[in-house]
Amino acid sequence: MTKKSAPAKKPEVAGYNARQAPINAKLGHDELIALYRDMVRIRRFEERCLRSYQQGKIGGFLHLYIGQESIAVGCVSVMGKHDHIITAYRDHGHALAVGMGMNEMMAENYGKYTGCSKGKGGSMHYFDPSRNFWGGHGIVGGQIPLGTGLAYALKYKGLKGAALAFMGDGAVNQGAVHESYNLAALMSLPVIFIIENNGYSMGTSQERSSAGPSLAQRAEGYGMNWDIIENGHDVLEVRDKVAAALKLAHEKSLPSVLEIRTYRYRGHSVADPDTTYRDKQEIEAYKATKDPLMVFQNSLLAEKVLTDDSIAKIDEAARAEAETSAQFAEASPFPSVEDIQKDVYWEADNPADRKSQGTLFFN
Amino acid sequence: MPVISYREALRHAMSEEIERDPNVVLMGEEVAQFNGAYKVSEGMLAKYGPQRIVDTPISEAGFIGMGVGAAMLGLRPVMELMFFSFYTVAFDQIFNNAANIRYMSGGLINCPIVLRGPANGGTNVGATHSHTPESIAAYHPGIKVVVPSNAYDAKGLMKSAIRDNDPVMFMENTILYGETMEVPDGEYLVPLGKANILRAGTDLSIIGHGRAIQMALKAADLLKEKHNINAEVVDLRSIRPLDEETILNSVKKTNRALYVEESKPFCSVGAMVAAIISDKAFDYLDAPVKRLTSIDSPAIYSMPLEKLQLPNVDRIYQAALETLK
Incomplete structure (x- = not known):
C-alpha cells in the first residue's frame, strides 16, 4: 500500500508473483482446493438461480456474480475472527464465501420462510450476523456508511478487526460513499472500501459515469491509502492485496480503498438483456483469457494440486448442492400472513421484554 | 424538587x-x-x-x-x-x-x-x-x-x-x-407510547403533541375563563407507539375532539388520530373531529407572519369554539 500522486494504473512490481506472496506461498493443497471449490460453488449456485428465475420461481431482481467469484472468495479467505463484511445487492458470492448455506439462500430467493431472512429480504438482502455478514443492501452505495459504522464500533470496542465494505463501480459517485471516505480517514477507522469494478454501472460504462483517472485514486483526496488490483480474476492476487490492507487496518487502524478490476458475464440483473452497451466479443474475450475459475484451475492443474478427475468431482458436487438447494426451496413453505408483521420492531417480537406501551401497528 | x-x-x-x-x-x-x-x-x-x-x-x-x-x-x-x-x-x-x-x-x-x-x-x-x-x-x-x-x-x-x-x-x-x-433528581423513566392528560375536562378533548399542546393549556384556561368550558388536554408525548386508549377514552367522555400540532395538515399526526377516532369512537362524537395545524405552506420567514402561520393560543381557542358550535 502506497500513497500515489499520479497515474491511474499502478506500476506492476517487477517479478511479482501472487503465488509466491507469503500469504499464498504457505497455502497447502487442501486450502488451495477449498478456494477453488468455493468459486465453483458460487458459479454453479448462480447458474441454478438463473434457471429458477427463468422458471418464474424467483421474483424481482437477480444480480448474478458470475465472473467475479475470485473477489468474494479471495477477500473472505483472508478475514479473521473480528473482521466484518458488508456489500451491495450482488451479494450471493459473498454470502457463500462467508459460509452461508445454499439452501437458506435459494429459499430466500424463492421467498420462502426457510430463507436466511425468512423470505423478507430476497436476493438483494441476505444477512448472517453470526458470520459477520451484514448484508446484502439494495440502494447503490447506501451500505458504505454502515460499513464505516461497523469499523467505528470495532474501534470503539477495542477489537482488532476491520470492516470490508464492498461496492460496485457505480457506487463511487454517490455522496454517501464520499462522506464515508471522509469519516473513515478523519477518524482513522479500520475499514477497507472495496470497489468491485466490473466496468459497468448497470448499462453505463466507467468512462461514461466516472470522472478522473481511476476510481481508487479518489482516495488521495482524503489522504487515504489506495491500490488497484488489475488482476481481479486472480484469487491469489486478491488475497495478497486485501491482506495487506487488512494488516494496515488491524495494526494501524487505517482505512484503504481497493479497486479490484473484474468483469461480469451476465447483465446488470437478469432483467437486463445486455444488448445495448457492450458487444458479445468483449464478454467472450474476457472469458477466454481471464475467467477466474479457468485461470485458477489451470494453475492448480500445473501444480498438480488438481487433476481432471478432482475437477470433475468438485464440479459435480457443486451442481448437486445447487440442485438440492432448489429442491429445498421448492419444498419449503411461504411465510404466513401473520409473518408480514413480525421482525419489524424488536419490542413487538419480544413482548415479555417490552417497555413501551401503546399501538405499534395500525391495521 | x-x-x-x-x-x-x-x-x-x-x-x-x-x-x-x-x-x-x-x-x-x-x-x-x-x-x-x-x-x-x-x-x-x-x-x-x-x-x-x-x-x-x-x-x-x-x-x-x-x-x-x-x-x-x-x-x-x-x-x-x-x-x-x-x-x-x-x-x-x-x-x-x-x-x-x-x-x-x-x-x-x-x-x-x-x-x-x-x-x-x-x-x-x-x-x-x-x-x-x-x-x-x-x-x-x-x-x-x-x-x-x-x-x-x-x-x-x-x-x-x-x-x-x-x-x-x-x-x-x-x-x-x-x-x-x-424535574426530580436522578433515575426515572417515561415509557414510550403513554399519553399524558395535562388537564382533565368534560366538554372537549384537545389532543396534540409538542409545543402546540402547551399552548393548548393556555387556550383551555381561556375557554374556562370566558365560556366556562372544561377542556381536557391530552399530550401524546409519543407518536409511534401511539396511546390509542387514552385518546379514545377522552373522546368517549367529552364527545368532541380537536387535534393541535405544528405540522402541516396533509397526512399529519392529527389526520391519523382523526381517522382512528372516527373508526373507533364514531358513535360518541357530537361534532366532526377538528384539526388545527400550521397554515399549509412552507414555513414563512417573516417574523410576525410566522407567528400567525403556526398554531398559537388564539388560533387554538378559536378552533375549540368552532368544535363546540
Whole structure:
C-alpha cells in the first residue's frame, strides 16, 4: 500500500508473483482446493438461480456474480475472527464465501420462510450476523456508511478487526460513499472500501459515469491509502492485496480503498438483456483469457494440486448442492400472513421484554 | 424538587445513560468542543471525554449511516441533528437502513439508535430549517417517534429511547429548550407510547403533541375563563407507539375532539388520530373531529407572519369554539 500522486494504473512490481506472496506461498493443497471449490460453488449456485428465475420461481431482481467469484472468495479467505463484511445487492458470492448455506439462500430467493431472512429480504438482502455478514443492501452505495459504522464500533470496542465494505463501480459517485471516505480517514477507522469494478454501472460504462483517472485514486483526496488490483480474476492476487490492507487496518487502524478490476458475464440483473452497451466479443474475450475459475484451475492443474478427475468431482458436487438447494426451496413453505408483521420492531417480537406501551401497528 | 430547563433535562438523561451503559455515545455536529449548537450537550465533552462525545463533520448521510452501522454491532449511538430538518440529507440511511434492517434480515439484526434534535418552526429560520417531520417519520414501520413537550417528559422519554432496542426519532424544540419545570433528581423513566392528560375536562378533548399542546393549556384556561368550558388536554408525548386508549377514552367522555400540532395538515399526526377516532369512537362524537395545524405552506420567514402561520393560543381557542358550535 502506497500513497500515489499520479497515474491511474499502478506500476506492476517487477517479478511479482501472487503465488509466491507469503500469504499464498504457505497455502497447502487442501486450502488451495477449498478456494477453488468455493468459486465453483458460487458459479454453479448462480447458474441454478438463473434457471429458477427463468422458471418464474424467483421474483424481482437477480444480480448474478458470475465472473467475479475470485473477489468474494479471495477477500473472505483472508478475514479473521473480528473482521466484518458488508456489500451491495450482488451479494450471493459473498454470502457463500462467508459460509452461508445454499439452501437458506435459494429459499430466500424463492421467498420462502426457510430463507436466511425468512423470505423478507430476497436476493438483494441476505444477512448472517453470526458470520459477520451484514448484508446484502439494495440502494447503490447506501451500505458504505454502515460499513464505516461497523469499523467505528470495532474501534470503539477495542477489537482488532476491520470492516470490508464492498461496492460496485457505480457506487463511487454517490455522496454517501464520499462522506464515508471522509469519516473513515478523519477518524482513522479500520475499514477497507472495496470497489468491485466490473466496468459497468448497470448499462453505463466507467468512462461514461466516472470522472478522473481511476476510481481508487479518489482516495488521495482524503489522504487515504489506495491500490488497484488489475488482476481481479486472480484469487491469489486478491488475497495478497486485501491482506495487506487488512494488516494496515488491524495494526494501524487505517482505512484503504481497493479497486479490484473484474468483469461480469451476465447483465446488470437478469432483467437486463445486455444488448445495448457492450458487444458479445468483449464478454467472450474476457472469458477466454481471464475467467477466474479457468485461470485458477489451470494453475492448480500445473501444480498438480488438481487433476481432471478432482475437477470433475468438485464440479459435480457443486451442481448437486445447487440442485438440492432448489429442491429445498421448492419444498419449503411461504411465510404466513401473520409473518408480514413480525421482525419489524424488536419490542413487538419480544413482548415479555417490552417497555413501551401503546399501538405499534395500525391495521 | 429542582427546577431545570428542557435542555438540562435532556443533558441529564444522556449523561445518566452514558454513565450507565458503556455502549452509549453522543455524536453529531458541534456536540463536543463547541458544547452543542443549542448547548444541550454543554459540558459533556469535559466530563465524558472524546470517546463518548464525538464531533462529526457536516455530513448527515455519512455520520447517521455510520451510527446505524455501529448500532447494528451493539453500540447505542445518540445522534444529534443540529436541526431535525437535516434528516432530509440522511433520508436513505434512516428510512432504508435503520428502519428496514431488522425486517430485511428476518429479525437477525436490530438497530438501537436515537436520532435527536429540534424539529420546530417559530424561530424565523425559514423553510429549510423548520421542518416538523413527525408524521413522515411515523409513517415508516420499524421507526419509533417521540415528541416531548416539557422538561420532565424530555428526560424520562430520552432515557427510555436510549434503552430502546428499536430506532427512535426524538423530536425536540428550540423554543422549549429554555422552558423550566420541576424535574426530580436522578433515575426515572417515561415509557414510550403513554399519553399524558395535562388537564382533565368534560366538554372537549384537545389532543396534540409538542409545543402546540402547551399552548393548548393556555387556550383551555381561556375557554374556562370566558365560556366556562372544561377542556381536557391530552399530550401524546409519543407518536409511534401511539396511546390509542387514552385518546379514545377522552373522546368517549367529552364527545368532541380537536387535534393541535405544528405540522402541516396533509397526512399529519392529527389526520391519523382523526381517522382512528372516527373508526373507533364514531358513535360518541357530537361534532366532526377538528384539526388545527400550521397554515399549509412552507414555513414563512417573516417574523410576525410566522407567528400567525403556526398554531398559537388564539388560533387554538378559536378552533375549540368552532368544535363546540
